[in-house]
Amino acid sequence: MDTLNDFFLIALPYIALAVFLVGSIYRYTYKGFQFSSLSSQFLEGRKLFYGSVPFHWGVLFIFTGHLVAFLIPRGILAWNSQPLRLMILEISAFIFGISMLIGLINLFIRRYTTPRLKFVTNKMDFVIYMLLILQTITGLWIAYNFRWGSSWFSTLLVPYLHSIFKLQPDISAVSLLPWTVKLHIVGAFTIIGIIPFSRLVHFLVPPFNYMWRPYQQVRWNWGRRKVRSPRTPWSLQRPKNT
């Protein structure tokens, strides 16, 4: 049992994180053309709405929730100190989880029942669907059966995650948790590890920059004013892209 715990709760996270980091940077740097969300809306544009929208907004909320708890566990605990606020957080998170599950199931059905989509679907897509559905179901199961998740996540799991990032893995508390929670942890790290090999990479390049960049973009091959100015010194670094 100990070796299993050691492998799934210590080794797997490190392998997953290393693969994720190296793989994503490699793919971004050398395979830029393959960095895409590979949208299939163009081939099927109606059923997608009932899958993509509930899934993406759901996952956005759930992921942000986990991230916030990971970054400021005390903040979550302080928020949860009043029962009403705890209920608001738990219920809204559960609703977003349900929305995520409904979206995933709709996406899955859509992808495998629309003839055209067969030709833009690969094996990795199936793996992602399975992993995400499993992860959502275990997440909902845990949230329903072991209350209140937001509180004990902050006290139990966050120290474990922190210990991983501090390179001093401490699984003494986590290894005593029920197997469904462990499955959820293993699923999470597997998904992280699989990101660079799947279309999930598109979540690494969200277009936040769009919010503050000017609408129009003009690019110059050379610093057009400087390159023609006689005062510009004739040096190794000629003005470029200014």
Add this chain to the structure above:
Amino acid sequence: MDVRSQIAMVFHLDKCIGCHTCSIACKNIWTDRKGAEYMWWNNVETKPGTGYPSKWEDQEIYKGGWEKKNGKVTLKGAGKRRGLINIFYNPNLPVIDDYYEPFTYKYLDLIESPAGDDQPTARPVSLITGKPIDIKMGPNWDDDLSGTPDFARNDPNLKNISPEEQEVMFQLEKMAMFYLPRICNHCLNPACVASCPSGAIYKRGEDGVVLINQEVCRAWRMCVTACPYKKSYYNWYTGKSEKCILCYPRIEAGLAPACMHSCVGRIRYLGVLLYDADKIESAVHGDDKYLIKNQLDLILDPFDPKVIRAAKMNGVADSTIHAAQFSPVYKFVKEWGLALPLHPEFRTLPMLFYVPPLLPVMAAVKKVDNKEQQGKMDPIAKKWDDHWLYDTSTAELWGTLDQIRFPLKYIASLFSAGDEEIIKYTWKKLMAVRIHRRRITVGDVSNEKADATLKDAGLTAGLADAIYTLTSLPKFEERFVIPAAHREQAIEMLDFTGDTKGETGFGIKGKVKRGI
């Protein structure tokens, strides 16, 4: 004054014969690939007709382009707020059925099917699924189908034309059509660039070509919605958007783009325009009535010393300024005022201009009494009760302008955002040139009459001859005035040769070191 240069185009619609050679040249070079089969960076439409994708001009359906609301100009179907909220599902994205499902035929079946009682056939198969399909639509399905209920009568430009006027338009005797070849307009205020969340689309500073960086595109697919001309296409296989690149590798090498080079009717002109980038914003925000005037005001006179000085200060190469002075586009658009942008009301400031077709004017028909004519005919000749006749007379100078086959509104909704006066003015000029040339070559127009026409249209005999020469007899290098791309500057900017003396320099760089 922020002077920049733009490679712009003029398509002379009267010369277009609708042969689709341009489309094929483009397809062979750029879009003959998986996922791009349905894309026609260059396509030719029959007008009146619905075009490709079907009814692309109807922005109530496609939500493309910019719209002015309460004095503010915003993207109609995309933009920062709308684009990011709809990023998971774009409600305004056209799907493949709005274009057509690409297909091929099983040609091998013709050769390889076993001997039998029936003639083998080549069945159409989808290029997406590979399965046999019933072809419902093609890229030029409306070709020459003016007057048909499915295509011509669904033309979005008929919106402001009364049903009675439409009836007249589609009477068999009066029916007319013309071709509208379209490529990316390489706009000065491109909606696709503005809509791209990942910032993959940009306008090249040196020549104004609008390009999509394939490495940065993440398939958020907002550009497809935003482009009102539907000239940004989504490659369903690679998950990247693509568009016309104005054959920039050819332009940099001094060659005309493939569609223009192959044009059989020689309708296409390409040249440099110098424009004032400071005025773009006010032109975009301008009043509906002055859209064309504002756009033409952007374009600067390449002979004006002030403009030349400002251009040089701004880093515009001497060769580019020189090319601008010989630009056929400048002549058609600014000097002669003959070419107009397509749908200026989309406010993208397109840099592709069209000389509106004279066909519906010159070939107007009128009712005549043909009893006398029929009396002269042989008794056994087939007689038909036809009272319509093409009017080719010069009895009335502008007579045909009033009895043209299309309502003027139709052409105006295409090329001048509904301003009929601009179309009339352009047509008068085009007709005056013809009447002037008719005086010289046919000789059945009196000098007084021809001169009066020219004067009325605001032309002189010399100008009319210049228009005639560039329209009918231009040489290759007069149609395409392409400035040098100055790749040498791009190379120089990397390294000073003095610093790298004695190093290798062919493709790679490094100290020359003898191996051991």
